Every structure is written in structure tokens, then in C-alpha cells.
Amino acid sequence: MGNQIGKRGKSVLFELRNALRAGDIWLADSRRYREISTALVPIETVFETARLAVPLEAEDWLRHRTHTLKRNMAQISGADQAGTLAGGAIVDGKLQIDRRERAAPEEAAALVLKL
Structure with missing residues (x-):
């Protein structure tokens, strides 16, 4: 019985999962759940290198x-x-x-x- 997670524990884990998926919280060394701003390209780089038709x-x-x-x-x-x-x-x-x-x-x- 000591290893079982109660309803509150499950609720916490589900909310943690939802927050990770939404990007509300992140893990520093994670590829999937890292801070979204680290995946974005700086706007200066976009202006310098973009060769778009528009x-x-x-x-x-x-x-x-x-x-x-x-x-x-x-x-x-x-x-x-x-x-x-x-x-x-x-x-x-x-x-x-x-x-x-x-x-x-x-x-x-x-x-x-x-x-």
C-alpha cells in the first residue's frame, strides 16, 4: 500500500503533464519539454538570412x-x-x-x- 499513488497524487501528475505539454513549465535539460524561446530563431537572424517570396x-x-x-x-x-x-x-x-x-x-x- 505504500507504493500506491492516491487521487491527489494522480491529479498532480496529470496537471504536471498538461503544463509540460502546454509549455507553461519546462525542464532545463529536456529536448521535448524545454523552454520554447530556446527553439525560436532571433528576429535579427531571420531578417539577415530569410529569402522568402513574401x-x-x-x-x-x-x-x-x-x-x-x-x-x-x-x-x-x-x-x-x-x-x-x-x-x-x-x-x-x-x-x-x-x-x-x-x-x-x-x-x-x-x-x-x-x-
């Missing part, structure tokens, strides 16, 4: 995307005004795209069902 700052990315969107919308508007917008038109300020013809013949659907 900027690290959200404002820069949003500014670039807004510029691209405005440029593309102006291009579509110009094509519509010139009557060269293929496969669609702008009606009452909304882009309407014409339905495309089927690329596959009607018999293809029946063939797929047979397979």
Missing part, C-alpha cells in the same frame, strides 16, 4: 498586393472599355464571365461511370 512585414505585403490588385483591375477595365475583354464583360460594375464550352464530349461522363 516580405516579412505585413504592411509591405499588403501595400504590394493592393498595388497589384489596382493595376490588374485597371487593366481589365481598359480591356472592357476597348471591347477586347475576351470571355466576359463588366456590367453594372460587376465582372461577368461567359460560360465556356465543355472541353470533354458528353460521352466522357458515361465512360467514367463504366470504369
Whole structure:
């Protein structure tokens, strides 16, 4: 009976496990349950070495995307005004795209069902 853990002891162990998993507490020499900040890369290193396709700052990315969107919308508007917008038109300020013809013949659907 001396080796058995009571309900309170089990509760403590479960809460300890949960805290370790959540990162609320950590063990100094543990790989799995170490302090999370030791696994993070310093921001200076990220700025020096990152070669991402997108900027690290959200404002820069949003500014670039807004510029691209405005440029593309102006291009579509110009094509519509010139009557060269293929496969669609702008009606009452909304882009309407014409339905495309089927690329596959009607018999293809029946063939797929047979397979």
C-alpha cells in the first residue's frame, strides 16, 4: 500500500503533464519539454538570412498586393472599355464571365461511370 499513488497524487501528475505539454513549465535539460524561446530563431537572424517570396512585414505585403490588385483591375477595365475583354464583360460594375464550352464530349461522363 505504500507504493500506491492516491487521487491527489494522480491529479498532480496529470496537471504536471498538461503544463509540460502546454509549455507553461519546462525542464532545463529536456529536448521535448524545454523552454520554447530556446527553439525560436532571433528576429535579427531571420531578417539577415530569410529569402522568402513574401516580405516579412505585413504592411509591405499588403501595400504590394493592393498595388497589384489596382493595376490588374485597371487593366481589365481598359480591356472592357476597348471591347477586347475576351470571355466576359463588366456590367453594372460587376465582372461577368461567359460560360465556356465543355472541353470533354458528353460521352466522357458515361465512360467514367463504366470504369
